Amino acid sequence: MTPTSPRHFHFNGSLTGPWRVTRQVALRGDPLPAAPCLVVGTADQRPGVWHLQGITSNERYVTRAERTELVARQEGLGRVASTRAALIPIRKTAAWWALTQDERRDVLEGQSRHIAIGLRYLPAIARRLHHCRDLGPDEPFDFLTWFEYGPDDEPAFDDLLAALRASPEWTYVDREVDLRLAR
Structure with missing residues (x-):
């Protein structure tokens, strides 16, 4: 994959940039070094x-009906x-990755x-999922999820994360960092 691929995204914790880091919390595992700004591109x-x-990729766990509904309801970034x-x-x-696709x-x-x-939080909260595992074994994360929303939707975003983190899926997470940003 070339560095200019429209599917290959870079997230750089930086000293300057369009997104100011307002909060950074390591919920599980090691934190990232503190950076005041983020550059995405x-x-x-x-x-x-x-x-x-x-890299962005095909949706791996959705049915046709779910994908149709996601596309119809989600607004762009x-x-x-x-x-x-x-x-x-x-x-x-490792236990997650030992499961088959249908078990996951x-x-x-x-x-x-x-x-x-x-789906309950669309269209207010937009998201894009990036796969890291496909880039090789040296990547520190499997997924990078990017979310965008308005200031009035921040409580709903917190509710979304609380619901996801309370689910059985999150027992399979061994490293998670939550960075909040403002533009």
Whole structure:
């Protein structure tokens, strides 16, 4: 994958940038080094305080009906009113990756209702999932989830995260960092 691929995203903790870090909490596992700003884009902006990367890919755990509903309800990123964002890097346990695709789907939606929970918060909260595991074994996270929303939707975003983190799926998370941002 070339550095200019429209599917390859770079997240650089930096000293300057369009997104100001307002809060950073390591919920499980090691934190990221503190950085005052974040730069997000398809070009690698290193050096910085830290660098994460991921690629967008096909949806791996949704049914056709779920995908149709997600596409119909979700609005795009970059909305003028979305002056708040969150980057949530997550690494799942070896036990998660030992499950087959259908077993992971069962945990994700059958037991945890991950997609159904997310649908309740659309279109106010927009999101894009980036896969890191596909880039190689040296990536510190499996997924980077990018969310954007307006200031008035921050309580709803907190509710969304609380519901997801209370689900059986989150027993398979061994590293999670929650970065909150303002533009």
